[in-house]
Amino acid sequence: MRDTGGLYIHIPFCKVKCPYCDFFTAVDQEHLVEQLVDAVVLEVARSDADAFPYAINTVFIGGGTPSLLEPRHIERMLLAVGDKYDLSAVSEFTLEANPGEITGAQMVALRELGINRLSMGFQSLDPGLLKFLGRLHSPDDALRAFAAARKAGFDNINVDMIYNVPDQPMEVWQRDLQRLVDLAPEHISAYSLTVESGTELAQMVQAGVVAMPDVELDRKMLLWTRGFLGASGYSAYEVSNHARPGLQCQHNLHYWRIEPYLGFGPSAHQFNGRERSWNIRHLPGYIENLERGESVVAGSELLSQSQVYHEKLIFGLRLSEGVSITEALGFSGSAEFVAHYGPVLQKWEGRVEIDGDRLLLTDSGVLLADAIATDLMVSLPGHVQTQDAMPTAKA
Ligand code: SF4
Structure with missing residues (x-):
């Protein structure tokens, strides 16, 4: 499928x-x-x-x-x-x-x-x-x-x-x-x-x-x-x-799961699983470009594996289903994750929990979702292999 x-x-x-x-x-x-x-x-x-x-x-x-x-x-x-x-x-x-x-x-x-x-x-x-x-x-x-x-x-x-x-x-x-x-x-x-x-x-x-x-x-x-x-x-x-x-x-x-989507219309974003692009934020400009047969893409970026992990972490923590430690964050399992994040997990004790493969926020953690995600993200790049960090930007 x-x-x-x-x-x-x-x-x-x-x-x-x-x-x-x-x-x-x-x-x-x-x-x-x-x-x-x-x-x-x-x-x-x-x-x-x-x-x-x-x-x-x-x-x-x-x-x-x-x-x-x-x-x-x-x-x-x-x-x-x-x-x-x-x-x-x-x-x-x-x-x-x-x-x-x-x-x-x-x-x-x-x-x-x-x-x-x-x-x-x-x-x-x-x-x-x-x-x-x-x-x-x-x-x-x-x-x-x-x-x-x-x-x-x-x-x-x-x-x-x-x-x-x-x-x-x-x-x-x-x-x-x-x-x-x-x-x-x-x-x-x-x-x-x-x-x-x-x-x-x-x-x-x-x-x-x-x-x-x-x-x-x-x-x-x-x-x-x-x-x-x-x-x-x-x-x-x-x-x-x-x-x-x-x-x-x-x-x-x-x-929120960083899955692919198409986007049409002025300012719309598209994401094909690797590359994200976005359209012109200008209505007459958008219309005129299409009438002239020109592109309406204002910019794009190729997400590195590290960026994908970051985004999955930020958005996934806001979901009640949490974020997968293996599939979304690239760890071999929760033991490796805990070993890597020991001090951060201690700092946020009671606000984050691990349930099998999922990292979740508790009710009190939801109040601090962004701060927790930021803390976890700071530690993430040390773990992640960034094979393909090549952001691009068009005019
Ligand atoms: S201007 Fe008001 S009605 Fe229009 S998109 Fe924004 S919030 Fe909605």
Whole structure:
């Protein structure tokens, strides 16, 4: 059986730019929708299907706000993808949608196209917090969109929520999550708000206009969220992601397990198991290059074995399944691993554990996932053979 991989299409359009967002987006450029769709179709048609010898089992249309496109646009891109790639193994087919920016009729049409999972950006059910987050929808819009998605036949829905928002008391987060659990989506992504450089939020924090919550409250919210969602039937299979049994997002698992994926659209990344490349983060530039028959790849890097180990460690530790000591990290077994990492494991005693071949974080370790991964990584290169460290970068 062939290894599996995912396929991603990036649709950058958004009605407004949320102050915390650092995704590549295009605001007020919906007049370019037809051209973007033409360009994605061209990019897919010109791609080298033979260079991706994996069975595609997930498709994810993300953004941006893909629900701003009409279903006929989605259909055109999917026909192009289907002409080039074998989609017969696809079992999970996700599209991202914002409440208030998708109609019931659109949802029915998307369902008919084979999209079987909807990812909805609620972010909050509190009107004041939605305003702070720059969202255009109201709590009622979110609830209405959810009901419409169920009516359209979506039985696999993710809802994105954000905590650690300035002036968000613990009780408001608890109330919002309770309301969400009452709706019973299949998957809940609960992200801690982070200040990404270059965003409006970063400027506001820097200028002292906004103060981020205390780190202790952030940790308290994370622990409470894991406990509450766990008790409500959603297990935390990744630090920020919770799912009913068997309904984990298979597409995102490709990213977190450092498995291959294709990517189309401006800013999209591709990874073939060894080399990662990424497209131009500029909408007119992306379109024009494709119209001129030129490449839209902005850069690429060939991952060394050492980099692959690093990435598998960083992302794998965030998964409840942990990371394989032999397959992912290249040790002969847990004895060699323990011998190599003795002092680091001692330092993080009680926060990491070894279960057979898997290295895992405990509940208290989850709070310090990044620090632990960094510590382990520092020690990793001494062990790893770097036969092929040849990063490349295009202009
Ligand atoms: S709607 Fe989503 S992608 Fe668009 S700006 Fe807001 S957070 Fe970013």
